[in-house]
Amino acid sequence: MNFIRSVHVSRRDNGDFWLHWTPEFSSMPVTVFSSDNLEKLTSGVPVVSDVLNSVELSGCLDGKRRYFYLKSQDGAEAIVAERLLPLDGGTNFRDCGGYPAANGRRVKWNHLYRSGYMSNLSPADVGYLSNLGIKICCDFRGDKEQKNEPSVLPESTKIIPLTIDTGDITSYFKLASSGTDNLPDMSNMMADFNIKLVENYTEQYGAMLSQLLALKDGAFMVNCSAGKDRTGFGVALILMALGVPREAIMHDYLLSQKYFLVNKEIKRIVKKYQKISNSHVDENLLRPLLETKESYLGAALDYIEKQYGTPEQYLLKKFSIDQGALDTLRDSFTE
Numbered sequence: 001m002n003f004i005r006s007v008h009v010s011r012r013d014n015g016d017f018w019l020h021w022t023p024e025f026s027s028m029p030v031t032v033f034s035s036d037n038l039e040k041l042t043s044g045v046p047v048v049s050d051v052l053n054s055v056e057l058s059g060c061l062d063g064k065r066r067y068f069y070l071k072s073q074d075g076a077e078a079i080v081a082e083r084l085l086p087l088d089g090g091t092n093f094r095d096c097g098g099y100p101a102a103n104g105r106r107v108k109w110n111h112l113y114r115s116g117y118m119s120n121l122s123p124a125d126v127g128y129l130s131n132l133g134i135k136i137c138c139d140f141r142g143d144k145e146q147k148n149e150p151s152v153l154p155e156s157t158k159i160i161p162l163t164i165d166t167g168d169i170t171s172y173f174k175l176a177s178s179g180t181d182n183l184p185d186m187s188n189m190m191a192d193f194n195i196k197l198v199e200n201y202t203e204q205y206g207a208m209l210s211q212l213l214a215l216k217d218g219a220f221m222v223n224c225s226a227g228k229d230r231t232g233f234g235v236a237l238i239l240m241a242l243g244v245p246r247e248a249i250m251h252d253y254l255l256s257q258k259y260f261l262v263n264k265e266i267k268r269i270v271k272k273y274q275k276i277s278n279s280h281v282d283e284n285l286l287r288p289l290l291e292t293k294e295s296y297l298g299a300a301l302d303y304i305e306k307q308y309g310t311p312e313q314y315l316l317k318k319f320s321i322d323q324g325a326l327d328t329l330r331d332s333f334t335e
Helices: 123-132 143-148 167-177 186-200 202-214 230-241 246-254 262-277 283-290 294-308 311-319 323-333
Strands: 007-011 017-021 030-035 048-051 054-057 067-072 077-081 112-115 134-139 158-161 219-223
Touching: 007 077, 017 067, 030 054, 048 054, 112 230, 134 202, 143 262, 158 202, 167 186, 186 202, 186 230, 186 283, 186 294, 202 219, 202 230, 202 311, 202 323, 219 230, 230 246, 230 294, 230 311, 230 323, 246 294, 262 283, 294 311
Parallel strands: 112 219, 134 158, 134 219
Antiparallel strands: 007 017, 017 054, 030 048, 030 067, 067 077
């Protein structure tokens, strides 16, 4: 059963939770449990019983994460949470839990996070993040990006800088500012950039996987500027290792279409690339860089399939992730 699209949690403007589901999950009455503790989620007193299709529940006022357990009269069960996290100053910060994984398991909630830049967090945001228990953050931004927009994370979160530069993109804006009419197509550049992530950044992504394997408790996070490309491929690698199918990996990637707001972010990104490239940046030329297209990550996944056969073979040949390492990751991050 595909729970990727069949059970959803979102927030109303007033902070209340809206849970809704399709007949793919259940057409029978559903009982809902809620807790800020995943271990206690499936026990206790339900918050609502015998509801059909959807229910609205009061928002969480204590600043803690809220999880939901749905149990239908026909035996269907699901543990869900809101995917986009409510931060005042965060960008594209979301939980990668709930996806189907190897051996009929699912990626655990509150174990794997992804985000864009985290330099504008409010004190309330930092307190909220502290409650999530994120121990490691792998930051793929370049040196200038990290210097110009330093992350504001809880002291309990260790930041691991794993620089992946955007050299070709920076050169693109320098070329554009020269007035040439012979500019390469940005969409093609982004597809090529994703293929380069497959082959040219083994050291950075290998270090990310090593950090993931070494994590004994707590949650793990990866981020970059927008949280969609360098982060998107990093998360795709982790989900591959957990046995998540391509459909779900692409679904997670494409959520940036919804959660990375181009019109909101474009002025900031223009200023960033003008500082990096020391040249004028045209908003219209920048937009394809900020968009999230299936063809971008799809180019990387197609390349892996063509050159390596399977994700497991790619992980083995490029990162020495053998079956033992896969089992370790799946024991830690799926249930």
